[in-house]
Amino acid sequence: MGDGSPDIVVVTGVAGVGKSVVAQGIARATGWTLAEGDGFHPPANVAKMRAGRALTDADRWPWLAALRDWIAVQERAGSSCVVSCSALKRSYRDVLRDGNPSVRFCALQADGEVLRGRLESRREHFMPASLLNSQLGTQEPLGADEPGVRVDAAGEPAVVVVSALDALGL
Numbered sequence: 582m583g584d585g586s587p588d589i590v591v592v593t594g595v596a597g598v599g600k601s602v603v604a605q606g607i608a609r610a611t612g613w614t615l616a617e618g619d620g621f622h623p624p625a626n627v628a629k630m631r632a633g634r635a636l637t638d639a640d641r642w643p644w645l646a647a648l649r650d651w652i653a654v655q656e657r658a659g660s661s662c663v664v665s666c667s668a669l670k671r672s673y674r675d676v677l678r679d680g681n682p683s684v685r686f687c688a689l690q691a692d693g694e695v696l697r698g699r700l701e702s703r704r705e706h707f708m709p710a711s712l713l714n715s716q717l718g719t720q721e722p723l724g725a726d727e728p729g730v731r732v733d734a735a736g737e738p739a740v741v742v743v744s745a746l747d748a749l750g751l
């Protein structure tokens with residue numbers, strides 16, 4: 582970011598909004614390291630989601646802490662990176678930012694109908710469409726006082742990636 586500190590972008594939003602696609606697009610455009618937030622869940626959380634059961638906050642803290650710790654390594658190394666992580670609530674985003682001043686969010690937004698259609702065609706993934714309603718109910722939009730940008734994610738993947746890069750100034 583010009584002053585020697587890294588740029589750390591966390592791509593957020595509900596299941597199916599396109600976090601993985603956009604995070605991969607940002608990684609490709611910038612050459613930054615990419616981390617998939619899904620990969621930081623303890624096995625018990627993955628099993629729960631596969632069974633169609635919503636995670637509780639108690640389930641989420643170890644996951645978010647693991648991701649925060651990975652980000653902290655990048656922060657200390659001065660390595661810019663991009664992370665996909667639903668981070669639906671402000672309290673979850675606060676965990677990721679804790680000790681990591683370079684974090685900013687790229688909040689992807691699309692309505693429920695668009696999202697349901699995408700998830701139904703992604704059957705191999707552990708997040709069933711039945712959890713989408715719970716996610717939409719849980720979601721707290723990015724606050725004006727949180728660092729980052731909001732991006733409309735309803736368009737074609739390539740369009741959304743360009744919108745995200747543009748909004749982030751990358």
Ligand SMILES: Nc1ncnc2c1ncn2[C@@H]1O[C@H](COP(=O)(O)OP(=O)(O)O)[C@@H](O)[C@H]1O
Nearest residue numbers: 596597598599600601602699703736737738741
């Ligand atoms: N902008 C888009 N338009 C149409 N389909 C998309 C778009 N972005 C992602 N998809 C598809 O929707 C599904 C969910 O995308 P993904 O990036 O995995 O979402 P997330 O990581 O937020 O759960 C995938 O099958 C993906 O190919």
Ligand SMILES: [Mg+2]
Nearest residue numbers: 600601619665
């Ligand atoms: Mg994903």
